[in-house]
Amino acid sequence: xxxxxxxxxxxxxxxxxxxxxxxxxxxxxxxxxxxxxxxxxxxxxxxxxxxxxxxxxxxxxxxxxxxxxxxxxxxxxxxxxxxxxxxxxxxxxxxxxxxxxxxxxxxxxxxxxxxxxxxxxxxxxxxxxxxxxxxxxxxxxxxxxxxxxxxxxxxxxxxxxxxxxxxxxxxxxxxxxxxxxxxxxxxxxxxxxxxxxxxxxxxxxx
Amino acid sequence: xxxxxxxxxxxxxxxxxxxxxxxxxxxxxxxxxxxxxxxxxxxxxxxxxxxxxxxxxxxxxxxxxxxxxxxxxxxxxxxxxxxxxxxxxxxxxxxxxxxxxxxxxxxxxxxxxxxxxxxxxxxxxxxxxxxxxxxxxxxxxxxxxxxxxxxxxxxxxxxxxxxxxxxxxxxxxxxxxxxxxxxxxxxxxxxxxxxxxxxxxxxxxx
Numbered sequence: 001x002x003x004x005x006x007x008x009x010x011x012x013x014x015x016x017x018x019x020x021x022x023x024x025x026x027x028x029x030x031x032x033x034x035x036x037x038x039x040x041x042x043x044x045x046x047x048x049x050x051x052x053x054x055x056x057x058x059x060x061x062x063x064x065x066x067x068x069x070x071x072x073x074x075x076x077x078x079x080x081x082x083x084x085x086x087x088x089x090x091x092x093x094x095x096x097x098x099x100x101x102x103x104x105x106x107x108x109x110x111x112x113x114x115x116x117x118x119x120x121x122x123x124x125x126x127x128x129x130x131x132x133x134x135x136x137x138x139x140x141x142x143x144x145x146x147x148x149x150x151x152x153x154x155x156x157x158x159x160x161x162x163x164x165x166x167x168x169x170x171x172x173x174x175x176x177x178x179x180x181x182x183x184x185x186x187x188x189x190x191x192x193x194x195x196x197x198x199x200x201x202x203x204x205x206x
Numbered sequence: 207x208x209x210x211x212x213x214x215x216x217x218x219x220x221x222x223x224x225x226x227x228x229x230x231x232x233x234x235x236x237x238x239x240x241x242x243x244x245x246x247x248x249x250x251x252x253x254x255x256x257x258x259x260x261x262x263x264x265x266x267x268x269x270x271x272x273x274x275x276x277x278x279x280x281x282x283x284x285x286x287x288x289x290x291x292x293x294x295x296x297x298x299x300x301x302x303x304x305x306x307x308x309x310x311x312x313x314x315x316x317x318x319x320x321x322x323x324x325x326x327x328x329x330x331x332x333x334x335x336x337x338x339x340x341x342x343x344x345x346x347x348x349x350x351x352x353x354x355x356x357x358x359x360x361x362x363x364x365x366x367x368x369x370x371x372x373x374x375x376x377x378x379x380x381x382x383x384x385x386x387x388x389x390x391x392x393x394x395x396x397x398x399x400x401x402x403x404x405x406x407x408x409x410x411x412x
Contacts, residue, residue, distance in 0.1 A: 156408050157411065167380070170378070171376040177376070190369065197366075197369070201403075201406045202404055202405045
């Protein structure tokens with residue numbers, strides 16, 4: 001008798017994957033919320049499990065430990081900023097920088113973005129911490145590059161690209177510390193205002 | 207017989223006080239260095255005692271606990287910023303704001319200044335934490351006030367004082383995270399460049 005061919009239904013498979021993916025999403029969102037609210041040291045896996053109404057053993061199915069979890073959350077936010085790193089090469093360097101900063105600012109106003117700061121502040125090591133360090137250096141390098149290119153194409157005033165990039169990063173990372181989702185300004189509005197203020201400077205233009 | 211008047215020598219008294227004061231200074235400096243290097247959670251009173259070559263019981267004579275110690279360090283830095291809050295009332299609002307920002311930036315480049323961020327990030331409560339929150343709010347309020355006054359006297363471009371103050375605080379608090387005392391730029395140079403960049407903006411002035 002010929003061996004019966006077992007066909008794995010793609011539908012069944014997809015459903016299981018979709019279900020797992022959906023649960024993983026819920027875990028990441030609960031973790032982002034918890035870490036953004038309470039920081040690294042005051043958040044436990046118990047807190048996150050409680051937010052989801054699941055047991056800690058169930059949570060362990062999605063994350064081995066706290067570092068893995070906060071890193072997974074922060075990595076997603078980092079990826080969203082990195083998406084904006086390649087601007088429209090036809091635009092001026094200033095326009096490309098503004099595009100990157102707008103993205104960066106908006107991400108920092110989300111719970112996921114706050115977790116970038118949580119990971120950096122808590123000096124989390126391992127692959128998650130390394131990834132975050134590397135990603136932030138990549139963003140820093142791109143900002144410096146655009147600042148330098150901008151003095152060449154005339155769209156950005158001459159300055160110190162390294163210090164200016166640090167200044168911008170400080171201003172944008174700060175959003176993670178004070179932004180209030182229930183506040184009067186949306187993340188997009190804050191991003192817009194920050195970019196405009198950084199571009200125009202404090203002194204009036206005559 | 208007349209009661210003998212006992213005269214407490216001011217010199218002996220001053221010496222003891224001076225000695226205690228000197229030791230307290232050493233404790234504060236060692237604490238500032240430790241907290242600035244390793245943050246709140248990874249610094250212990252044992253570390254600080256070890257840096258001073260003293261025992262923990264001796265250290266307890268100067269600080270009841272970690273929170274007291276980091277708060278005492280941060281309070282000194284805060285006081286240095288607050289000294290610059292009252293600018294020269296004859297100057298434009300922009301000049302007064304620049305004066306405050308220069309001070310603020312310079313303090314943030316010191317170990318003591320970094321401890322302001324350590325206290326805020328670690329959400330330290332009690333009188334020390336409250337003092338820090340209050341002090342930072344006072345600086346924020348003064349920056350907003352000067353930003354508003356500046357649009358009246360024409361020295362500052364119209365903007366959103368609240369958001370601009372947040373932006374500035376983010377940029378300056380960031381100095382505490384990256385400034386390297388052994389680096390090429392002094393704290394004063396960083397402060398100067400930051401103030402100039404914030405004032406001029408990214409876009410070239412024509």
